Amino acid sequence: MNVINFDFRNEVLKHNASLSYCYQCSTCSGGCPIALITNGKYNPRKIIEEAILGLQDKLIERQDPNPWLCSTCQRCVELCPQNVELTEIFTLIKNRCFENHKYPEAFYIQGHSVYENGVAIPYSNAIIVRRKNLGLPVIKTAPIEEIQMLMKETNFEKNILKGTE
Numbered sequence: 001m002n003v004i005n006f007d008f009r010n011e012v013l014k015h016n017a018s019l020s021y022c023y024q025c026s027t028c029s030g031g032c033p034i035a036l037i038t039n040g041k042y043n044p045r046k047i048i049e050e051a052i053l054g055l056q057d058k059l060i061e062r063q064d065p066n067p068w069l070c071s072t073c074q075r076c077v078e079l080c081p082q083n084v085e086l087t088e089i090f091t092l093i094k095n096r097c098f099e100n101h102k103y104p105e106a107f108y109i110q111g112h113s114v115y116e117n118g119v120a121i122p123y124s125n126a127i128i129v130r131r132k133n134l135g136l137p138v139i140k141t142a143p144i145e146e147i148q149m150l151m152k153e154t155n156f157e158k159n160i161l162k163g164t165e
């Protein structure tokens, strides 16, 4: 049974008021490449509808549809006739999923890599040598201490570590 959670709906609205402009026309879903390749299983309009209705359980616990499938290509945002900022709204939903340890394994692995190396996918020695041979500039290393400080400040580190418990 779907339970309406008014607090959750208000939280999303407070995060991004454009949610209230949606009139469920489906233009976003019609233009979404992920909706296309999943035959509509992933559906941005549905996520917005569930947010409007405050269906926290469906969005966070059951992830139906799964917000992690969004590639953040912004096509839906460009197409929406009501200027609904879908990806901003999805960010809040994904943050809540993250806090509840509902995130894909790949996200955990990449989060850890950013914490350890400053980048999601570290460069291999072979790539570094090939770049040098091609005369490409040396890739600057990220300020890892600053990245780790930010991740600690935003509780990212704590939540990522919790995911391993």
Ligand code: SF4
Residues within 6 Å of the ligand: 021, 022, 023, 024, 025, 026, 027, 028, 029, 044, 045, 048, 079, 080, 081, 082, 083, 084, 086
């Ligand atoms: S295109 Fe905009 S108004 Fe239409 S369903 Fe999607 S979010 Fe709502």
Ligand code: SF4
Residues within 6 Å of the ligand: 028, 031, 032, 033, 034, 035, 044, 069, 070, 071, 072, 073, 074, 075, 076, 077, 086, 087
């Ligand atoms: S940003 Fe996400 S929901 Fe919007 S069109 Fe791209 S993949 Fe689909």
